[in-house]
Amino acid sequence: MTLTRLLGIEHPIVQAPMAGSQDAALAIAVSSAGGLGSLPCAMLSLDAARDEIARIRSQTSRPFNVNFFCHDAPAENTRRETEWRRALQPFFDELGIDSTSTATAPRREPFSAATVDMLEELKPGIVSFHFGLPARELLTKVKSWGTTVLATATTVREADWLEANGADVIIAQGTEAGGHRGSFLSEDLTEQAGTFALLPQIAARVTLPVIAAGGIASASGVAAAMRLGAAGVQLGTSYLLCPEANTSATHRAALKSDAAVHTAITNVFTGRPARGIVNRLVRELGPISETAPQFPLAASALIALRAHCEKSGNGEFSPLWAGQNVSGCAEIPA
Amino acid sequence: MTLTRLLGIEHPIVQAPMAGSQDAALAIAVSSAGGLGSLPCAMLSLDAARDEIARIRSQTSRPFNVNFFCHDAPAENTRRETEWRRALQPFFDELGIDSTSTATAPRREPFSAATVDMLEELKPGIVSFHFGLPARELLTKVKSWGTTVLATATTVREADWLEANGADVIIAQGTEAGGHRGSFLSEDLTEQAGTFALLPQIAARVTLPVIAAGGIASASGVAAAMRLGAAGVQLGTSYLLCPEANTSATHRAALKSDAAVHTAITNVFTGRPARGIVNRLVRELGPISETAPQFPLAASALIALRAHCEKSGNGEFSPLWAGQNVSGCAEIPA
Numbered sequence: 001m002t003l004t005r006l007l008g009i010e011h012p013i014v015q016a017p018m019a020g021s022q023d024a025a026l027a028i029a030v031s032s033a034g035g036l037g038s039l040p041c042a043m044l045s046l047d048a049a050r051d052e053i054a055r056i057r058s059q060t061s062r063p064f065n066v067n068f069f070c071h072d073a074p075a076e077n078t079r080r081e082t083e084w085r086r087a088l089q090p091f092f093d094e095l096g097i098d099s100t101s102t103a104t105a106p107r108r109e110p111f112s113a114a115t116v117d118m119l120e121e122l123k124p125g126i127v128s129f130h131f132g133l134p135a136r137e138l139l140t141k142v143k144s145w146g147t148t149v150l151a152t153a154t155t156v157r158e159a160d161w162l163e164a165n166g167a168d169v170i171i172a173q174g175t176e177a178g179g180h181r182g183s184f185l186s187e188d189l190t191e192q193a194g195t196f197a198l199l200p201q202i203a204a205r206v207t208l209p210v211i212a213a214g215g216i217a218s219a220s221g222v223a224a225a226m227r228l229g230a231a232g233v234q235l236g237t238s239y240l241l242c243p244e245a246n247t248s249a250t251h252r253a254a255l256k257s258d259a260a261v262h263t264a265i266t267n268v269f270t271g272r273p274a275r276g277i278v279n280r281l282v283r284e285l286g287p288i289s290e291t292a293p294q295f296p297l298a299a300s301a302l303i304a305l306r307a308h309c310e311k312s313g314n315g316e317f318s319p320l321w322a323g324q325n326v327s328g329c330a331e332i333p334a
Numbered sequence: 335m336t337l338t339r340l341l342g343i344e345h346p347i348v349q350a351p352m353a354g355s356q357d358a359a360l361a362i363a364v365s366s367a368g369g370l371g372s373l374p375c376a377m378l379s380l381d382a383a384r385d386e387i388a389r390i391r392s393q394t395s396r397p398f399n400v401n402f403f404c405h406d407a408p409a410e411n412t413r414r415e416t417e418w419r420r421a422l423q424p425f426f427d428e429l430g431i432d433s434t435s436t437a438t439a440p441r442r443e444p445f446s447a448a449t450v451d452m453l454e455e456l457k458p459g460i461v462s463f464h465f466g467l468p469a470r471e472l473l474t475k476v477k478s479w480g481t482t483v484l485a486t487a488t489t490v491r492e493a494d495w496l497e498a499n500g501a502d503v504i505i506a507q508g509t510e511a512g513g514h515r516g517s518f519l520s521e522d523l524t525e526q527a528g529t530f531a532l533l534p535q536i537a538a539r540v541t542l543p544v545i546a547a548g549g550i551a552s553a554s555g556v557a558a559a560m561r562l563g564a565a566g567v568q569l570g571t572s573y574l575l576c577p578e579a580n581t582s583a584t585h586r587a588a589l590k591s592d593a594a595v596h597t598a599i600t601n602v603f604t605g606r607p608a609r610g611i612v613n614r615l616v617r618e619l620g621p622i623s624e625t626a627p628q629f630p631l632a633a634s635a636l637i638a639l640r641a642h643c644e645k646s647g648n649g650e651f652s653p654l655w656a657g658q659n660v661s662g663c664a665e666i667p668a
Contacts, residue, residue, distance in 0.1 A: 156595065175509065176531040190598035190612065190621060194528025196549030196558070197510040197658035204661065215530030220561050224530070227558035261490060264524035278524065287524060324531035327538065 003169070003209045003231035006148065007126060008063040010034030013222070014150075014171075014211055015334070016236030017067035017128065018179060018321070019043045019108070021247045024055040029244040029334035031062040038065040038128065043106045046118040053122055065126040065150065066119070068111040070134050070184070071272070074294035083291050085301045091281075091317065097308045105299030108270070110134075116141050126150065128171070131272075132162075132184035139166050150211070152182030154192045159202040159210075161185060171234055172202040174214030178237045178323035180274040181265065189265060189273060189288075196228070203229025217328030238328030240321075245334075250315040254279075260326045269319035271298035280316035337503070337543045337565035340482065341460060342397040344368030347556070348484075348505075348545055349668070350570030351401035351462065352513060353377045353442070355581045355655070358389040363578040363668035365396040372399040372462065377440045380452040387456055399460040399484065400453070402445040404468050404518070405606070408628035417625050419635050425615075425651065431642045439633030442604070444468075450475050460484065462505070466496075466518035473500050484545070486516030488526045493536040493544075495519060505568055506536040508548030512571045512657035514608040515599065523599060523607060523622075530562070537563025551662030572662030574655075579668075584649040588613075594660045603653035605632035614650035 003012050015030040017040035027037030039056060041049040049066075056064050085099065092099035111134040119127075119142070128150035133139055143149060143166065151167040153159035159170045173182050174195025183192060193201075195214040203210045209231035216225055216233050225233050240247045240255055247255070254260060254277050262278045266287040269276065272295035273288070281302075285291070292298040305317045337346050349364040351374035361371030373390060375383040383400075390398050419433065426433035445468040453461075453476070462484035467473055477483060477500065485501040487493035493504045507516050508529025517526060527535075529548040537544045543565035550559055550567050559567050574581045574589055581589070588594060588611050596612045600621040603610065606629035607622070615636075619625070626632040639651045 174528055174530060176528040191596055193658040194508055194510040194549055195530035196508060196528060196555070197551075200552065200555060201659060201661055215528055217531075218534065220563070221530070221534060224558040224561035227554050227561060229554070262525055324527040325535060327535055 003211070006169070006209065007036055009036050012232030014038065014065065014232060014234040015239055016179070016213065016234045017065070017130075018236050018240070018245070020106070020319075021240060021251065021321070022245045024052040024059075025246075026239060026242065026244040026334055027064050028056055028059045029242070030239070031056070031064045032060045033334065034062070036063060036065050036126070038067050040067045041115075042067070042069040042108050042130075045107070046114060050118055050122065053124065063125050065128050066124045067128045067130065068115060068134075069108060070129050070132045071110050071295055073110055074271075074297050076297075077293060080291070080293045081297065081301070084293050084298060087285055087289070087291050088301055088305065091305055095305070095308060097304055099304065101304040103300065103303045105296065105303055108296035111138065113138060120145075123147065128152075130180065130182045133165055133167065136165075152213075153202060154181055154183040154198070155185065156198070156201050156205050158183065158185050159206050163206045163208050167208065169209050169211060170202060170206055171211045171213050172199045172230070174198050174212070175265070176215030176324040177213050178263070178275045179321045180270070180272055183273070195225070199225065199228045199230055215323060215325045217325045235328070237323040237326055238330075239334055241329045241331045242334040243331070248310065248318070250310045250313055250318055251320050253313060254315050254320045255322060255326055255329050260322055263322050263324055267292050267298070269299060269302065271295035274319070274321060275323060277320035277322050279318070279320060337545070340503070340543065341370055343370050346566030348372065348399065348566060348568040349573055350513070350547065350568045351399070351464075352570050352574070352579070352655070354440070354653075355574060355585065356579045358386040358393075359580075360573060360576065360578040360668055361398050362390055362393045363576070364573070365390070365398045366394045367668065368396070370397060370399050370460070372401050374401045376401070376403040376442050376464075379441070380448060384452055384456065387458065397459050399462050400458045401462045401464065402449060402468075403442060403465050404463050405444050405465045405629055407444055408605075408631050410631075411627060414625070414627045415631065415635070418627050418632060421619055421623070421625050422635055422639065425639055429639070429642060431638055433638065435638040437634065437637045439630065439637055442630035445472065447472060454479075457481065462486075464514065464516045467499055467501065470499075486547075487536060488515055488517040488532070489519065490532070490535050490539050492517065492519050493540050497540045497542050501542065503543050503545060504536060504540055505545045505547050506533045506564070508532050508546070509599070510549030510658040511547050512597070512609045513655045514604070514606055517607070529559070533559065533562045533564055549657060549659045551659045569662065571657040571660055573668055575663045575665045576668040577665070582644065582652070584644045584647055584652055585654050587647060588649050588654040589656060589660055589663050594656055597656050597658055601626050601632070603633060603636065605629035608653070608655060609657060611654035611656050613652070613654060
């Protein structure tokens with residue numbers, strides 16, 4: 001079966017879920033245009049997720065994807081939090097900001113039994129997972145609704161694992177991709193390959209349909225991915241300047257600037273490796289910091305710093321997620 | 335003009351020059367088959383290079399490429415050499431090897447006026463450069479022979495620079511590629527992108543023909559690269575198991591093993607970042623070591639260690655160059 005038939009879409013294009021930069025509006029626009037819109041739920045409460053799903057259904061009868069994170073909830077680690085805040089203190093001092101704020105970052109909770117309960121009444125047709133898959137009994141429940149499950153692999157070994165553990169479609173995420181790496185079997189970033197190497201090797205290995213992600217930003221990019229064995233593609237960065245996205249003004253300005261040609265995989269914003277535009281925090285404490293607390297705890301200590309700077313359009317301490325090819329970014333409807 | 339016409343070849347396939355793993359034999363085989371064979375000269379004396387070029391010409395009338403390095407010759411740095419030998423000492427101790435050897439690694443000399451003098455009588459039709467371009471007066475001399483000049487870019491900025499400084503063809507080297515990174519404008523590895531992102535952006539930026547390198551290992555890979563704007567492709571890893579290559583027994587065994595799926599960009603073998611299969615030296619002192627002496631000096635201190643281990647087929651201290659896609663490797667004629 002082709003991917004378009006399997007997912008019930010017109011074009012084999014999935015809009016990458018981008019937590020923090022979009023809500024139902026972008027998903028509605030992409031699904032209405034015949035692609036697969038995605039709703040990132042990792043930063044939403046269960047009530048908010050329910051409302052957003054209802055909003056999509058009220059605006060389109062086309063298929064859409066609901067996305068969740070499957071990370072292990074972190075243990076609080078006071079020593080590490082203290083070290084991290086100490087590493088950040090010079091920035092607070094320099095900018096004259098109070099660093100004693102105890103604000104916590106927006107939630108990023110893993111998929112749980114409570115999520116399943118919330119989804120059960122809605123029975124979404126398509127769900128995608130990042131950072132692996134949920135516990136077997138939760139996944140079995142989701143699949144019992146007839147839901148098609150997409151999941152991300154950053155290595156051939158992860159693709160293998162996902163196929164053996166119940167995914168219906170593999171998203172092969174090359175190192176070019178923006179945002180969080182979907183890796184879950186290893187923390188060694190050197191195991192991860194570029195799209196051009198990863199995609200054909202995953203496609204040759206698994207029998208499931210494979211969606212290519214990372215570096216795709218044009219029709220010829222889609223065609224090239226298909227030649228490498230993809231059944232479809234997932235694009236995120238190219239949607240970030242669309243009016244239907246919630247991308248912040250600071251993030252939009254960075255994407256339109258020359259700085260956008262230089263991205264890095266960094267853990268300084270959340271504690272987990274993710275690709276974004278290199279800014280001062282990445283340069284001075286990253287790209288990979290041994291001090292950054294476990295995902296997603298690293299974000300809390302940055303809140304006041306980030307808010308202070310963004311007020312004046314300064315994105316030097318903000319996560320400016322972007323892939324290695326921003327040439328598809330345009331201020332046009334999705 | 336198409337790349338095949340420009341280079342006078344039948345198929346738009348360049349065999350990547352692989353110093354240390356091949357000589358004229360591989361170049362002859364590839365050129366005879368209608369691709370562009372390449373002779374890596376960086377590790378050859380001028381006399382040896384002259385002889386190898388003569389050998390190619392005696393075996394084929396087809397075009398071939400002669401490749402040189404354009405790095406800055408390193409300054410001896412006794413302190414750094416001492417530190418590097420100190421870092422390696424535990425391996426010598428463990429294996430009971432004499433570490434006081436003063437053997438120097440095979441030469442890796444940059445393109446120079448003496449090289450131009452040697453080439454002048456031969457006037458090769460095609461020359462490629464790695465690590466930038468030679469000094470202007472040397473390049474002008476080479477181009478005065480009607481020679482077509484290929485040069486490697488790992489970023490859009492490097493492609494721009496090469497176009498402005500006399501290259502005729504750009505080789506866009508994505509991060510997937512095996513062997514030494516061709517970078518020359520920056521040492522920041524995060525500036526380098528995967529083939530899927532790098533290639534279309536370079537192709538959109540320069541007017542010169544672009545050859546794609548990195549992760550290509552099949553006919554569909556070639557087709558995909560063409561869709562992304564390549565005029566041709568360069569393949570290296572896929573030729574390493576060919577009988578016409580000089581790939582060592584240890585290196586061949588590694589390429590055929592499961593270990594080949596995990597490569598990293600490392601500077602521990604030569605002092606300059608290059609992609610190879612992860613082995614003990616990479617794991618324990620790398621992938622990137624601040625201690626490794628400047629290219630190519632890091633290699634000397636490893637000679638005795640490497641030789642001792644390779645005698646028993648142990649490649650844990652040998653450079654096992656490979657790209658992120660070894661699926662094209664086969665023990666068949668080039």
